Amino acid sequence: MGRSTIAEAGNEAKNGVGSARTSSTAWLSKTADPLVAKIRTRVAELVKLPMELAEDMQVLHYSKNQHYWAHHDFFDPNIYRGFVTSPGQNRFITVFFYLSDVEEGGETVFPFANGDDRRVTDFADCSRGLKVKPKAGNAIIFYSMLAKRQQEICPPDDLGCNLDVRSLHGGCDVIKGDKWAANYWIANKK
Ligand SMILES: O=C(O)CCC(=O)C(=O)O
Ligand SMILES: [Fe+2]
Numbered sequence: 001m002g003r004s005t006i007a008e009a010g011n012e013a014k015n016g017v018g019s020a021r022t023s024s025t026a027w028l029s030k031t032a033d034p035l036v037a038k039i040r041t042r043v044a045e046l047v048k049l050p051m052e053l054a055e056d057m058q059v060l061h062y063s064k065n066q067h068y069w070a071h072h073d074f075f076d077p078n079i080y081r082g083f084v085t086s087p088g089q090n091r092f093i094t095v096f097f098y099l100s101d102v103e104e105g106g107e108t109v110f111p112f113a114n115g116d117d118r119r120v121t122d123f124a125d126c127s128r129g130l131k132v133k134p135k136a137g138n139a140i141i142f143y144s145m146l147a148k149r150q151q152e153i154c155p156p157d158d159l160g161c162n163l164d165v166r167s168l169h170g171g172c173d174v175i176k177g178d179k180w181a182a183n184y185w186i187a188n189k190k
Contacts, residue, residue, distance in 0.1 A: 001026045001061055004068070007075060013082035020069040020123065023171070028057040028182075043184055046141065047093050054186040059099075062106060062171065062179040070111055070123040070170035073185055074144040077159040085190065088154075088162055092145045092188035098134040098181055105175030107131040108140065112166040126172035134179055142167060145188055 001024035005015035028036050030051070040051045062068075074090045075083035084090060096108065111120050113130030132140055144167040145151065154161035171179075 001059070004060065006071070007080045007083055009079045011081045013080075020071070022066040023060050023062045023068060026059045028059060030056070032057075043095050043186075047095065047186055049093070049186055051184075051186075053092075053189070054184045058183050058185075060179075060181045060183065062174045062181075064174050064176070064178075066179075067124070067173045068171035070109065070120060070125075070168050072144060072163070072165070072168055074163045074167070076163070084159070087156070087159060088151070089187060089189050090145060090163060091185045093141060093143055093184075093186040095139060095141050095184045095186070096181060097139045097183065098136055100134065100136050100178060100180040102134045102174055102179045103177030105173050106134050106177070106179040107172045108134075108169060109172055110142070110167075110169045112168055120168060123170065126170070131172070134181065142169065 003017050004021050004023045004025040006018050006021050008014040008016040030036055030040055036057060039057070040054070043054070044051045073094050074092075077084045077090075107126065109126045109129055109131050111125070111129040116129050118128075144164055145162050146164050151162040171181075
């Protein structure tokens with residue numbers, strides 16, 4: 001596994017290492033193992049989108065004190081221009097698998113869930129919103145973009161208008177034990 005990366009701002013698609021995300025990553029392509037191919041079929045049925053829109057499966061490991069502070073899975077086209085391949089294209093759905101239980105900490109937090117509309121100023125804050133406790137075998141799915149009807153009212157020159165800023169989420173510090181997880185990031189279009 002290698003250090004997990006985060007997008008760097010700018011016109012070119014570049015990834016970097018930062019203290020906001022301290023886990024390790026391994027990428028599993030669809031030919032990595034017959035099991036991956038099976039999982040891809042199940043995920044395609046779940047999200048009702050072809051897996052050609054998905055990035056490779058990312059396996060994640062967090063040990064004690066490791067985290068991924070609150071972020072969006074979409075790329076704000078005004079900041080991460082190089083990561084957006086066509087107008088209106090972005091990461092749409094995240095399917096997140098918990099591969100282990102975690103003794104303490106390691107929850108996935110959604111600060112704006114449960115109707116909490118207060119501004120988020122501290123991206124390391126894991127005390128508000130909805131917290132999902134890791135449980136081996138469970139999966140969650142969440143959307144980073146708005147529903148189609150809301151997207152259609154976006155002016156063509158506003159490339160960020162179809163994004164759901166309330167999809168903000170993070171992986172809280174692991175306090176005790178290890179966290180193993182995996183994800184698929186699936187785009188709305190090519
Ligand atoms: O580790 C977590 O609980 C969240 C990870 C995450 O934000 C992601 O995979 O996009
Ligand atoms: Fe994320």
